[in-house]
Amino acid sequence: MTRLLSVEYQGLAHTLVETLQGPVDITAICDAPTIDEFLRIGRLSPKVVAHFVAAAREKAREKGQPLEKGPQMLPLDPRNLPPVSRPSKILCVGRNYTEHARELGNAVPTELVFFAKTPNCLVPHMGPIVIPPGVGRVEHEVELAVVIGKRAARLTPEEALSVVAGYTILNDVTARELQKGLGGKGLPWTAGKCIDSFAPCGPYLVLPDEFDPLADHAIELYVNGQLRQQGRSSQMIHSVPQILAAISRTITLEPGDIIATGTPAGVGPLVPGDTVVACIEGLGALENLVIGEDQVVGGARAS
């Protein structure tokens, strides 16, 4: 059972491991302040993480610090960070659930369709989704996201899961009118997908010892407590191994890359003041407040 959390306190990033006794900070032990760094140093695996947790506990014991007291192992008020902050790329599968393709009036594709979001879109659990003026209707899309752990190209579906570091939730927030307007003219829809803060991600990176992407997981999204999206991961047209094999045919995957696997039916509008909670069974709940750009404190963009 391994789930990791990226947080920041006093301006420094830390990596925490959730354990039955509370979170354990492994930053000093593994010499990697963020999960991004951890992934670049070497292969992130449940075994390696268990080793670092044991070493962190041993170090605390030597220093006479309280052991396994949960929050006492943490300074006060850590701020969440996305599980991965600087992926080389975020790729998103479109129309991977039949009902969702139909609700937007699209044909169900036989070939895998995917597009890119950019790292400026990432915000953590509890971070704000900031809607700029003039972008029209904005919609939520809850998605199972895969984080890559190992450089890889031309994967077969059979070997694809061996390069996965873990799983998390991504809300593929979309300026739908911009997307449809551009798409309708045959133009790229980047402007509708890559807006700052339009990819909340988290709260955890859950490693493959705890999450099987081929098992059936409930996927839900709530706005202000009301159920909007409901689906199951088993309804995906293209499975996680098929997606990784198809993308890696022409694109080399790098540690930290995020692949979002498409959204089930029920997408709908978000407006300032909304609280949106994206849930996937086994991955937790990703909560974000929607605000208008005029609500960003001091005129600076929230992060």
Ligand code: ZN
């Ligand atoms: Zn999407």
